[in-house]
Amino acid sequence: MNNSYNYLLEHNVKPSMQRMSIMKYLLTHKNHPTADDIYNELSKRMPTLSKTTVYNTLKILSDSKACLALTLDEKNIHYDGDTSLHGHFLCKDCNKIIDIPLNEISLLRNESSEFTVDSVEISFYGYCSNCEKKRI
Amino acid sequence: MNNSYNYLLEHNVKPSMQRMSIMKYLLTHKNHPTADDIYNELSKRMPTLSKTTVYNTLKILSDSKACLALTLDEKNIHYDGDTSLHGHFLCKDCNKIIDIPLNEISLLRNESSEFTVDSVEISFYGYCSNCEKKRI
DNA sequence: GTGCTTGCAAATCGTTTGCAATAGC
DNA sequence: GCTATTGCAAACGATTTGCAAGCAC
Numbered sequence: 001m002n003n004s005y006n007y008l009l010e011h012n013v014k015p016s017m018q019r020m021s022i023m024k025y026l027l028t029h030k031n032h033p034t035a036d037d038i039y040n041e042l043s044k045r046m047p048t049l050s051k052t053t054v055y056n057t058l059k060i061l062s063d064s065k066a067c068l069a070l071t072l073d074e075k076n077i078h079y080d081g082d083t084s085l086h087g088h089f090l091c092k093d094c095n096k097i098i099d100i101p102l103n104e105i106s107l108l109r110n111e112s113s114e115f116t117v118d119s120v121e122i123s124f125y126g127y128c129s130n131c132e133k134k135r136i
Numbered sequence: 137m138n139n140s141y142n143y144l145l146e147h148n149v150k151p152s153m154q155r156m157s158i159m160k161y162l163l164t165h166k167n168h169p170t171a172d173d174i175y176n177e178l179s180k181r182m183p184t185l186s187k188t189t190v191y192n193t194l195k196i197l198s199d200s201k202a203c204l205a206l207t208l209d210e211k212n213i214h215y216d217g218d219t220s221l222h223g224h225f226l227c228k229d230c231n232k233i234i235d236i237p238l239n240e241i242s243l244l245r246n247e248s249s250e251f252t253v254d255s256v257e258i259s260f261y262g263y264c265s266n267c268e269k270k271r272i
Numbered sequence: 273g274t275g276c277t278t279g280c281a282a283a284t285c286g287t288t289t290g291c292a293a294t295a296g297c
Numbered sequence: 298g299c300t301a302t303t304g305c306a307a308a309c310g311a312t313t314t315g316c317a318a319g320c321a322c
Contacts, residue, residue, distance in 0.1 A: 001166040012300090013216070018302085034286085035262075035286080035287080048303090048304080050304040050305070056288095064253070071207050072207055074205070079317085085256065087258035088257075089262070091264040092293095093264075100258075100260060105244050118261050118264040120258070120260055121224075121261070122222075122224070122236075125228060125256075125257070126251055128251055170311090188279055188312095189279065192313095212311070
C-alpha cells in the first residue's frame, strides 16, 4: 500500500515527503510506535529528517484523524494507523500494546482470555456543550 | 467521610498523616485532580508537605487500587477516588474531565447527548500471558 | 536501632517553542 | 516572492531519582 499520498489528501493533509513517509510508516507498522520509534526508523533512510518534524506531523495527522494518538501509556504517546474502533491492552511488565477487537472485550472482563486484565479505562474526547458553542 | 484511615487499611496501604490527607482529598473531590492540584490544595494546610510525597503516595494508592490513575490527558496524570467502572469525557478545549456512566455510552456514540464526541479510546491494563508466567 | 516514610534538590526525558533556512507554488 | 514546511537548538514541565533526615514500632 503505497497510497500514503492519496490517504493524506483524503484526510485534508497537504502531502510532503516527510508526511508521506511518516504516514506510510503508520499504515504499514501496526506496532503502535512512539514519535521516537518513528524517528529512529525513518532517519536511517532520511538522515535529514528532524524529530521536530516527526512531532509536528504526528500532531497534524492525529488532528486530521489520519491516525490515532493513544495515551494509555503515561510515559509516551503511541500512534496507531488503524483508526477503526478497537481497544488496546497494555502489559504493565513488558509495555507491549496489543490490539483488542471490540467483540473480545466481554471475554477480557471475565479474565478468561490470554491476558490478565487489572483495570480498564474508557475515554471520550470531544467538546463539551459550553465549548462547542464557542466554536461556532 | 473521615474514614480514609480504614479505607487505606482495606487497600493494604499503611496509613500516615500524608497518605490519609491525600486519600481523603481523593474521596471527597470528584474533579479528577492532578498531583499538582492535590499538592497545591493540601499544602495550604500542611505547609511541610512535599510534592515528592504526593507523587509517591499517588503511585502507592493507584498500585493498590485505592484510586484510579487516568491517562486520557496526555499532559498530566489525573487521579480519581471513584474506582467503580465508569468512563471519562475530556473536553479538548477547556480540558475539563467529566464522568460518564457506562449506560450513557451508547448515547454518546450517537452524538445525541450534551457532548460532541470526536473519538474514543478503550484501554486495558494488566499482564500478557508471557509476563504473567514470569510473575508466578 | 532498624526499616519505612518524608522531603529537598537535582536530574530526566518526552514534548514544545523560537526562529532561521528551505521548498513549493 | 509569498506562504507553509522543515530542522536545529534551546526551553519547558511533569515526573523521577538520590540521598539525607525524621518517624514509628
